[in-house]
Amino acid sequence: MTEPAIRVEGLRYAYGTAVAVDDVSFSVAPGEILGFLGPNGAGKSTTIKMMTGLLDPQAGTISVLGMTMPSEKETIQAQIGVCFEEKNLYLNMTGRENLVFFARLFGIKRIDPEALLRRVDLLERADDRAADYSKGMRQRLMVARSLVNEPRVLFLDEPTDGLDPVSSLAIRRIIQEEADRGAAVVLTTHDMLEADKLSDRVAFIHEGRILAIDAPETLKLAHGERSVRIRSRNGPEIEEVVIPLDGHDAEDQIRRAVGVEGLMTIHTEEATLEDIFIEFAGRGLR
């Protein structure tokens, strides 16, 4: 069995009396993408801060690549990449300079910034200052920056938030490529479709606790309803039937419904991750 790239057990952190993270446990395998889902203030960022060494846990253990955080922080940090929600780039430096600077912090003397910039489609703007980049370009540069050390573990906090579809697609492609390369990816997002599409597993976090963690398909099968919605024309009327797939005679019902004359549309429906999150947390993600 493959050793997890990240193993977190009983993690806890409180800001004064406000508990931000409470008894959080999970693991992420190499090459796996874990979607971390929860509303603002759920404890996602605090958990990521502890995993990336920016905050020391008050209780619990964090193991990254077989090393313990925070006692082996620097060795771990040398092998992780972090893309923050805030666009914390050096705006008065060019895209190339931003990458070279961070490479030096990792002790990398020979870096090929062009290759990284090409990967995020910024090569032509390599020598422009980040201040002159659009929001999407800055986000792509942030992603490129998180990859300068070819990380074995990648933390991405809302990497596509507010981006245009083209930029979002480019970033999703890179995330998938990194996972395919073998990097463990922890992805925080509000975008349910993105989480559903990209994540091998998702973790619902609410009020500092993990409510559920599983593959999106498994969660959707275990929670919420699946159904088929069939619309047909009967003279001037339009009839619509919704057949729950969990019923024992669902197949017969569908066969009958599609056999009628004037069939118009057939839609399959299933619960979204948002629906399932609401079922667990009693509230939405935003």
Add this chain to the structure above:
Amino acid sequence: MSRRLGIIGAIIRKDLVAFTRDRFYVFITVFGLIIYIAMYWFLPNSVDETIEAGIYWQGGSPQVLSSGDGLEFITFDTPEALEAAVDGSGDESVPIGLDFPNGFVESVRSGRPTTVRVLLTTDVPDEYRGAMTSFVRELAFLVAGTELPVTQLDTTEVILGEDRAGDQVSLREKMGPMFVFFVLLIETFALATLVATEIQARTVTAVLATPTRLSDFLAAKAIIGTVLAFGEALLLVTLIGVLGTSPLVLIITLLLGALLVTGFGLIAGSTGKDFIGIVFWSMVFMIPLAIPSFAVLFPGSAADWVRVLPSYGLIDSIVRATAYGDGLVELSGPLLLLSGWCVIAFTGGLFALRRKVASL
């Protein structure tokens, strides 16, 4: 170790790029240097020790009132013209006027009471008033041809330290330390802005998610702040031509001064939440720190509370090294005090920055 140095070096290089690309930093740095150097060379380099006094004496001034020994008399034709010269409304201007009444000589010789009006501007020091009154009395005895009522005591003048008679500390020499100090203060503001920008943009968080330690970050900021402040101050003292007087003492003093302002810059940068906040906190430190530099303009005026201000040791050392040629031994006291303040300011700055970064 080499890895740590590599990281610190990378942050310093990055900060230098940030510094040189920010028009505001460059402007205040270059503008400050040019203005202070220009002002320094425009200031007078000598002190006129002659006291000018206006005289009204009917029929022209007598032989006994000849100029000399630091006194220069200007004769006026009427008491009104003399008064106008003293109050500044006339064509000529004098700070002191002696209005001798008509028949002064006869009155004095015959022993009749008479009054000499001593006219003074408001800014004439007390000691000048007393000196003028004594001068008139002596003149009266001279005119009367009699001895002074007491035998003049023999006095021996002993000058402790270098005798600056005829070579007083000029306004240029007095202002030099102030300019050096202001250049250092400008760098306080520049460093505070550099630090605050890292905090506000959260770039420090990105840096600390790499193998960079907080101590690497702090060391880089401390080095860049100190080097910039020291370099600029050193350039200034070189260009105004005072480095040659006591180079070693000045270099040590400026280095300590640079450390001091860097400490305060770190505090201001960590405390200010935005540009206005940085300006506010920079001013909170700059104003009290600037007080000793004004005290230099009025020797002997520094009150005890001024002497304990962090910048007093710095200003005092610069003044004494440049104007009086004091060496390390003579300046060990103020330099020790300055070193103590450096430790306090630097520790405070590092603590404030560490606390701020931890809270992000």
